Amino acid sequence: MVSQRKLVYLTLTTVALTMISLGATEIALRIYHYLHPVFIFYDDSYYRFRGKPFARYWDFRLNSRGFHDVEFTEKENSTYRILGIGDSFAYGAVPHGQNYLTLLGARLREDRFNVEVLNMGIPSTGPKEYLALLLREGLTLQPDMVLLSFFVGNDFTDSQRRWSPRRWYTYSYVASLFHYILVTRRKYDQRLAQKETSYCDDCPFFEPATYLQIERTRSSIYLGEDQTWIKLLQDSMFYLKEIKQICRTRNIDFQVVIIPDDVQVNSSLQTQVRSMLPDELQKKWNVTFPIDQFTAALREAKIGYIDLFPQFLEAAKVRTLYKPRDSHWNMAGNRLAAEIIAHNIRRHLEQIAMKKLPAS
Numbered sequence: 080m081v082s083q084r085k086l087v088y089l090t091l092t093t094v095a096l097t098m099i100s101l102g103a104t105e106i107a108l109r110i111y112h113y114l115h116p117v118f119i120f121y122d123d124s125y126y127r128f129r130g131k132p133f134a135r136y137w138d139f140r141l142n143s144r145g146f147h148d149v150e151f152t153e154k155e156n157s158t159y160r161i162l163g164i165g166d167s168f169a170y171g172a173v174p175h176g177q178n179y180l181t182l183l184g185a186r187l188r189e190d191r192f193n194v195e196v197l198n199m200g201i202p203s204t205g206p207k208e209y210l211a212l213l214l215r216e217g218l219t220l221q222p223d224m225v226l227l228s229f230f231v232g233n234d235f236t237d238s239q240r241r242w243s244p245r246r247w248y249t250y251s252y253v254a255s256l257f258h259y260i261l262v263t264r265r266k267y268d269q270r271l272a273q274k275e276t277s278y279c280d281d282c283p284f285f286e287p288a289t290y291l292q293i294e295r296t297r298s299s300i301y302l303g304e305d306q307t308w309i310k311l312l313q314d315s316m317f318y319l320k321e322i323k324q325i326c327r328t329r330n331i332d333f334q335v336v337i338i339p340d341d342v343q344v345n346s347s348l349q350t351q352v353r354s355m356l357p358d359e360l361q362k363k364w365n366v367t368f369p370i371d372q373f374t375a376a377l378r379e380a381k382i383g384y385i386d387l388f389p390q391f392l393e394a395a396k397v398r399t400l401y402k403p404r405d406s407h408w409n410m411a412g413n414r415l416a417a418e419i420i421a422h423n424i425r426r427h428l429e430q431i432a433m434k435k436l437p438a439s
Contacts, residue, residue, distance in 0.1 A: 105251060127203070128201055128202045128203040128204065129145045129201050130145035130146065130147060130170070130201075131145055132144065132145045136175070137173075137174040137175070137277075137278045138174055138175075138278070139174060139175040139176075144216075146197075146198055146199055146200070146201075147170050147171055147175060147178065147198055147200060148175070148180075148181075148197060148198035148199075151197055151220060154220065154221045157193055158193050158194070158195055159192065159193060159194045159195075159223045159224070159428065159431075160194075160195055160197065160220065160221060160222045160223050160224070161183075161184075161194060161195070161196045161197070161222065161223065161224045161225075161226050161424070162197050162199060162213075162217050162220060162222035162224065162225050162226065163180040163183075163196055163197060163198045163199060163200060163226050163228065164199050164200070164209045164212060164213060164217065164225060164226070164227050164228070165200045165204075165209070165227060165228030165229070165230070165336075165338075166200065166201065166202055166203060166204050166205065166228070166230055166233075166234070166237075167200065167202035167203065167407060168200065168228050168230050168338055168407060168408070169198060169199070169200025169201075169228045170198070170200035170201060170202050171198075171200065171407075171413070172402060172405065172407035172408070172409075173278065173280070173407075173408070173409065173410050173413055174278050177410045177413050177414075178198065178413055179408070179412075179413040179414070179416040179417040179420065180196050180198045180200070180226075180417075181196070181198070182413060182414060182417035182421075183196050183417045183420050183421050183424070184196035186417060186418070186421040187421055187424065187425065187428070190421075190425060192425070192428050194428070196226075197220060197222070199212060199216070199217060200228070204237070205233070205234050205236075205237025205238055206229070206234060206237065206238045206314075206315055206318035206319065207237070207238065207318055209227055209318065209322065210318050210321055210322055213225060213322060213325065214325070218325075218329070222331055223331060223332060224331065224332035224333070224334065224424075225322065225326055225331055225332070225333050225334070226334050226336060226420070226424075227319070227322065227333070227334070227335050227336065228336045228338055229315075229319075229335050229336065229337055229338060229373075230338045230340070231300070231337065231338060231339055231340050231343065231369055231370060231373075231388075232297050232338075232340035232341075232342075232406055233297065234315065235300055235311040235312065235315050235369065236297075236300075236311060238311060238314040238315040238317070238318060239310070239311065239314055280402065280409045280410050281402075281403060281409075282402075282403070283402075283403040283404035283405065284402065284403075284404055284405035285404045285405065286404075287404060290404040290405070291351055291352060291355065293406070294340070294341070294342045294348065294352045294406070295352050295355045295356075297340060297342070298342070298352055298353075298356065298364070300368070300369045301363075301364050301365055301366050301368055301369065302360055302363045302364065302365075302368075303363045303365065303368060304368075304372070308369075308372075312369075312372055312373065312376060315373070316376050316377075316380060319335065319377070319380070319382055320380055320382075323380065323381075323382050332383075332427070333382065333383065334383045334384065334385060334423075334424070334427075335377060335382060335383070335384040335385070336384070336385045336387065336416075336420060337370060337373065337374070337384055337385065337386045337387055337388060338387055338416075339370070339387060339388040339391050339392070340406060341401040341406045342366065343366040343367075343370075343388065343391075343392070344388070344391050344392045344395040344400065344401075345395060345401065346395075349366065367388075370386065370388050374386060385419065385420055385423045387415075387416055387419055387420075390415065390419055391412075391415065394415055398411055399411065400412035400415060
């Protein structure tokens with residue numbers, strides 16, 4: 080029978096070895112993250128989800144800055160440079176050649192406009208990060224236009240300027256790793272996981288229940304005006320007005336592309352999400368509400384915008400525009416977005432060209 084002294088000794092030894100092992104693992108993870116940033120560890124800047132330079136994404140390698148685009152070169156004076164800023168929509172869930180920003184540049188050049196579109200999309204960012212990215216990196220690229228993609232699904236909530244406490248596990252890299260393995264990773268459909276070099280336009284990303292819960296959580300913005308919504312809209316406009324002011328002082332054009340959420344154009348998904356709400360909230364549901372309020376605020380602030388919602392709503396009646404159980408566009412959605420945006424920018428470029436013509 081083990082003596083009490085020996086039991087205490089074994090317990091203390093086990094605890095000590097466990098603490099040493101956890102401490103060593105914590106240090107190792109922090110060193111690794113410093114050298115090779117990983118999104119599962121906490122970081123309050125836009126660098127957390129930024130691509131790694133030259134990393135492979137589908138059939139393409141990111142550029143030396145970690146953006147999903149070809150290498151950025153020195154701007155030529157005759158070129159009209161458009162800076163595409165946004166979250167994972169701009170970064171793209173499709174291969175580079177099918178991304179709406181890539182297609183936008185190609186369409187405008189087909190119309191004989193000397194235009195280049197630089198894709199600076201970074202996943203899981205919001206208006207606060209868009210402003211920071213423009214100031215830290217975007218302006219040095221000498222853009223003639225900032226084209227900001229604003230996703231209705233989460234860019235309002237990502238604009239919140241109030242302080243919110245960090246989750247307890249984010250203070251430890253070891254705890255963050257375990258949380259990712261035990262909680263976050265399980266929410267993805269591993270059977271249909273996408274491979275780095277093999278793109279699937281029809282493969283679901285989230286498990287059904289997880290995706291419905293994501294859309295259910297986002298649905299608060301469709302329930303009409305309250306103090307929370309007013310604050311979300313005010314915070315969103317705060318950052319957009321800051322970007323507008325920066326662009327105005329540097330004679331840079333500024334356009335906001337309004338990207339609807341899947342639930343706003345997918346009637347079947349909308350029915351499922353609404354059924355998850357109490358009866359009194361179902362009656363308040365209005366998927367056009369946030370866009371109506373947002374476009375009114377943009378007009379008041381004299382910020383130009385391209386609203387994709389009306390044409391996406393109509394097109395969704397005859398074809399699928401979003402990847403299954405994934406709120407990002409599929410290839411068809413990217414093509415439609417490129418067509419709509421190109422049509423609007425084409426008119427803008429024609430107006431610029433007309434102003435440069437000598438007076439008769």
